[in-house]
Amino acid sequence: MRSSSKPSAVWIDFESRLALPLAALFVAFFVAPLFILIVLSLQPDVATRTFTLKNYIEFFTDPFNYSILWETLLLGLKATVLCLIFAFPIAWICARANVRLQQAILFLVILPILTSVVVRTFSWIVILGRQGIVNQIALGLGIVHEPLRLLYTELGVVIVLAQVQMPLMVLPILTVLSKIDPNLTDASYALGAGEWRTLWRVTLPLSLPGVIAGCILTYTACITAFVTQTLIGGARLIYMPLHIYQQAIGANNWPFAAAIAVVFMLSVLIIIGILGALARRSQTYVQA
Amino acid sequence: MSRPKAAIDWEAVSFRFVFTALTVLAVIVLVTPTAIVLLTSFTASESLRFPPAGLSLRWYYALLDADQMQRAAWNSLIVALWTTLVCVVFGTAAALGIARTRSMWVRGLDLLFMSPLLLPALAFGFAALVYINRLGFSPSLEFLVIGHVIVCVPYVLRTTIASLTQLDPALFDASESLGASWPMTFRKVTLPLIAPGLIAGAFLAFMASFDNVPVSLFLADARTEMLPIHLWQQIDTNLDVRTAAASGLIVIFTLALMLIAERVAGLTGQMR
Numbered sequence: 001m002r003s004s005s006k007p008s009a010v011w012i013d014f015e016s017r018l019a020l021p022l023a024a025l026f027v028a029f030f031v032a033p034l035f036i037l038i039v040l041s042l043q044p045d046v047a048t049r050t051f052t053l054k055n056y057i058e059f060f061t062d063p064f065n066y067s068i069l070w071e072t073l074l075l076g077l078k079a080t081v082l083c084l085i086f087a088f089p090i091a092w093i094c095a096r097a098n099v100r101l102q103q104a105i106l107f108l109v110i111l112p113i114l115t116s117v118v119v120r121t122f123s124w125i126v127i128l129g130r131q132g133i134v135n136q137i138a139l140g141l142g143i144v145h146e147p148l149r150l151l152y153t154e155l156g157v158v159i160v161l162a163q164v165q166m167p168l169m170v171l172p173i174l175t176v177l178s179k180i181d182p183n184l185t186d187a188s189y190a191l192g193a194g195e196w197r198t199l200w201r202v203t204l205p206l207s208l209p210g211v212i213a214g215c216i217l218t219y220t221a222c223i224t225a226f227v228t229q230t231l232i233g234g235a236r237l238i239y240m241p242l243h244i245y246q247q248a249i250g251a252n253n254w255p256f257a258a259a260i261a262v263v264f265m266l267s268v269l270i271i272i273g274i275l276g277a278l279a280r281r282s283q284t285y286v287q288a
Numbered sequence: 289m290s291r292p293k294a295a296i297d298w299e300a301v302s303f304r305f306v307f308t309a310l311t312v313l314a315v316i317v318l319v320t321p322t323a324i325v326l327l328t329s330f331t332a333s334e335s336l337r338f339p340p341a342g343l344s345l346r347w348y349y350a351l352l353d354a355d356q357m358q359r360a361a362w363n364s365l366i367v368a369l370w371t372t373l374v375c376v377v378f379g380t381a382a383a384l385g386i387a388r389t390r391s392m393w394v395r396g397l398d399l400l401f402m403s404p405l406l407l408p409a410l411a412f413g414f415a416a417l418v419y420i421n422r423l424g425f426s427p428s429l430e431f432l433v434i435g436h437v438i439v440c441v442p443y444v445l446r447t448t449i450a451s452l453t454q455l456d457p458a459l460f461d462a463s464e465s466l467g468a469s470w471p472m473t474f475r476k477v478t479l480p481l482i483a484p485g486l487i488a489g490a491f492l493a494f495m496a497s498f499d500n501v502p503v504s505l506f507l508a509d510a511r512t513e514m515l516p517i518h519l520w521q522q523i524d525t526n527l528d529v530r531t532a533a534a535s536g537l538i539v540i541f542t543l544a545l546m547l548i549a550e551r552v553a554g555l556t557g558q559m560r
Contacts, residue, residue, distance in 0.1 A: 011470055014470065016391070018382060019397050021382070022378040026438065033412070036418055086313070089307040089308075111319070115322055116538045118501070118516045119538050121523070122532070171559060217405075217406075224411075224502070227501050231520070241410040245410065262411075264408055265408060268407060
């Protein structure tokens with residue numbers, strides 16, 4: 001490239017150091033707290049400085065605890081799949097739309113994620129409630145004869161999560177879709193493949209990196225969506241974030257709450273790791 | 289496999305139908321909740337039924353007396369403004385450091401800076417509380433802002449790095465060969481060119497901070513109540529129509545800010 005005697009190299013060298021203040025902030029207020037959290041999770045109580053696996057054993061031997069973890073991970077999966085079913089067509093149409101329509105669709109897609117999460121969830125209570133809009137319509141049309149229970153059910157939480165996190169799925173898919181060479185799909189049509197076949201055999205495989213990136217973002221957002229989970233799920237449906245909160249603030253059992261938090265974070269990391277590995281494999285497929 | 293020309297191409301028809309239907313349905317589902325909050329907030333009645341029985345501004349007037357809610361809104365605004373300021377300063381510097389360097393440790397830093405977006409924010413909020421406690425401090429406004437910075441700075445980084453990588457390196461060479469110093473190049477060349485990305489990122493960070501629950505839940509001290517947490521508790525306990533008016537107000541502000549961000553910085557383009 002360029003020899004190191006040139007000032008540009010000095011500039012780049014200087015610029016790379018500009019990341020250091022934020023790095024210091026992250027070490028002091030992100031890495032260190034997480035480290036302390038792990039240490040605390042290995043202690044029997046806040047005051048005692050001995051180490052034990054008691055909290056973890058308690059978590060994994062009590063079905064109440066590990067079923068909450070399982071339910072949370074499953075909730076994320078359901079919401080992510082529902083989200084993908086709607087997000088892919090949006091991104092597909094958006095990628096083929098003219099600039100004005102594309103801008104309009106994107107604006108509508110981004111709107112919910114920028115509106116306060118409490119407000120968004122609140123409006124869903126008005127929609128899904130016993131006398132909510134969905135029930136009024138369903139009863140009015142005679143589809144059902146008594147109000148559907150949507151609020152405080154897992155189905156309700158899944159629907160709301162899928163809507164709330166939709167932008168996280170649409171944007172990465174749109175990015176890859178608009179990079180696909182249109183000649184590839186044209187070739188597929190010319191060779192006699194129809195729309196569906198082209199979608200399955202050409203467009204979808206080529207957009208996999210974006211789909212997986214969208215899934216990672218949506219999944220992690222869904223399983224940690226504390227406000228939506230508690231307001232739509234109600235008090236009976238407990239997911240990991242609420243479990244941590246209840247143990248930490250309600251029961252004041254910090255070491256156990258720390259263990260739950262560590263288990264939760266590790267589960268998220270493992271899932272991101274698996275999806276990330278899939279993304280890398282699909283990337284080589286795209287390049288091949 | 290040639291298809292007969294005259295017959296209707298059912299595959300194309302079914303494909304168009306399914307994709308259009310899913311998109312239209314999704315757009316309706318995306319927009320409806322926001323529209324409903326707005327309409328409900330103008331209700332004239334005491335209940336939150338939709339459609340509202342008559343329109344009025346009475347619940348907006350009621351907000352004028354909602355002292356607790358006003359204080360919470362003020363706290364949230366102050367914290368969000370400080371958070372955005374710190375995010376912009378630290379985030380822009382870090383983006384400059386990351387965008388043009390390709391070494392391993394810088395890539396690692398990039399990953400570290402993005403991880404608050406992926407890890408459960410509530411777990412981080414709790415970790416921060418434990419940490420502050422262990423250091424012998426108690427939650428305060430300063431720690432709250434730092435906690436918000438950690439979870440909001442990824443937005444500034446993402447949009448700013450994206451704008452920086454789109455810049456032509458020849459611009460810097462030109463500026464340099466014309467004798468400009470680094471600060472001058474930054475001020476006259478880099479900053480004006482990355483401004484839209486930076487503004488979009490700052491806007492996203494502001495919204496994320498103003499809306500944050502998982503970190504505020506642990507780091508806000510007992511005296512400083514934050515707006516989203518206040519509203520969350522209101523909704524959880526008694527559905528008060530004033531909550532709808534406050535929500536309506538938030539929606540109006542968000543829409544206005546979004547339209548400004550779209551005009552000034554091309555928000556929708558920056559988020560891609």
